Amino acid sequence: MFELVHKDTRSRARIGRITTPHGVIETPSYVIVGTDAAVRCLEPEDIPKTNTQAIIANTYHLWRSLGDEGLANFPGVHKEMQWNGPIMTDSGGFQVFSMGASREHGVGKKPQIADRKSLIADEPVEKGVVRVTESGVYFDDPSTSSGNNNGEEVYLDAELSMKIQEQLDADIVFAFDEPSSPLHDKEYTRDAMERTHRWAVRSLEAKTSLQKIYGIVQGGTFEDLRKESAEYIGALPFDGIGIGGSFGSSFGSSTENTLKELEWTIPFLPERKPRHLLGMGKIADLFYGVEAGIDTFDCVIPTREARHKSLWTSRGRMDIGKGVHGTDGGVIAEDCGCPVCADLRVERRELHQMFKIKNPEAGRLATIHNVYFFNDLMSQMRDALREGRFGEFKGEYLGRLAK
Ligand SMILES: [Zn+2]
Structure with missing residues (x-):
């Protein structure tokens, strides 16, 4: 799936080729965000004019807007977008966590992702709060709430994420994970990372399609956890590696923090698998990310x-x-x-x-x-x-x- 074409002699940067059933992605490359299986504001015929190589659609939004019946009849993201190039879908986890956090604390405020006391208990979900259990994530969907009324309760886990992503039928899918916030302490970050590792194994076991799958490294802002996660996810039979976290200033992070996290992660990843940095794509981030050994990026910056x-x-x-x-x-x-x-x-x-x-x-x-x-x-x-x-x-x- 991934061919390493050229390695820079002065940094970890590299040139590669990711081959998918819908064509090749020459890396390093940007992956353009097409949230609802459409690039906002563009007509399908506009996409080739932008030299776009790959698009990432959003599992959470498609799942919530299509519903179970809509998904069962969904023609696949390529037909839906009328675009025949490589498409990825994310796992849906990031939206569940970030939307829950933003509703609870206001958009752009520092999120506090889960109430640790209710980690294992199966109690009704609190208003606007994401509740993480060993099996999966319960979430009060803000798009269905109004006033003081709670929204519809949503449950997402590794098996369901894989099933939805198979129905969406992108070329590349992501394992279900729990993104950690830079604000979490080490104990919680370790718990979330270990859960992410168990969910990675479950995602691999649940996938029945021929789609390529990326595992996601977590570990937050802690050097030893990043290394442990890179080695663990890197050793599983994934086709590629996503590097996750809650990057960006709205999550209390910075380019400097992310660079440190990449330095703690990338040397411990297998060289022959493509690496995708999730949700980061300012110009400086792209240069530093490529230099650190990232192959693909996705971010809403160009379109938003x-x-x-x-x-x-x-x-x-x-x-x-x-x-x-x-x-x-x-x-x-x-x-x-x-x-x-x-x-x-x-x-x-x-x-x-x-x-x-x-x-x-x-x-x-x-x-x-x-x-x-x-x-x-x-x-x-x-x-x-x-x-x-x-x-x-x-x-x-x-x-x-x-x-
Ligand atoms: Zn121009």
């Missing part, structure tokens, strides 16, 4: 920020909603080869105006540009690696962004 008027260029981020762009006749970026900049030559003032009058075409054009931009950046990284100048490319690129 496009919808919020944030456009990425080789000089940094631009807010196209700002007044200064209202009279600017230039394209988003002269050095961008995307269809919006290079072919349609959409002017900044046109895009500014389209956002202003809430023309849905604005989100589409901005998304095409941003997704192309991130895919192109990864392509430039692969070229730099191939030519043995990744360090210089990184220094020059990040130095320019810092100005």
Whole structure:
């Protein structure tokens, strides 16, 4: 499934090829988020124009929106998306934990994921609280709650996650895991990691399809736990490795913490399996992640920020909603080869105006540009690696962004 093509001599970075029944992913690569089996704002025919190599759909959202009957009749993510390239689905666990935490504590607040006292007991779920048991996770679904009424109780475990992911029929699936928060103490983080390991074995046993499956390393912010988890998950017969956690500033983490966690994890992983960093994809993260030995990344940044008027260029981020762009006749970026900049030559003032009058075409054009931009950046990284100048490319690129 994974071919290691080239290793950098000065870092752990590498070039590889992940082969799936729907084509090859040249790595390092971005995996574009298509939450509900669609890339938000894009038509199916737009996706090839962005040079996207792979898409990750969201098991939790698809499961909750389709229901059991909808899933049983689901044509598979490729047909649903009308896209014939490689697709991944996540395990659903991260949404259960992060949505529970965000409901309990407010979005962006530091989450406290589980009440340790109720870990094993099978009591009714408390409002807005995720309850973890040995068998799986109980969760009060916020999308079905209103006012003071609790939402519908949801239960998800390794076997159900595997079953849903088989019905969704992506090329690559993920084992069910419990992401740990940087705020958990070591005792809880160890418990969650050991549960993740048992759920990894159950996920492997439950999978009956020919889909490729990635196991997920946890261990939070603790060096010895990260190493233990890398060695444990690395030794199981998974096709690839996901590196999980609650990364990102909204979970009280930082790029620096993540880099440390990668340093504690990657040397203990088998070299011949592809490594996916879950949910991280800012420009600096991509450079540092590639340097640390990550092969694929997924993150909502390119698509979500496009919808919020944030456009990425080789000089940094631009807010196209700002007044200064209202009279600017230039394209988003002269050095961008995307269809919006290079072919349609959409002017900044046109895009500014389209956002202003809430023309849905604005989100589409901005998304095409941003997704192309991130895919192109990864392509430039692969070229730099191939030519043995990744360090210089990184220094020059990040130095320019810092100005
Ligand atoms: Zn562009």
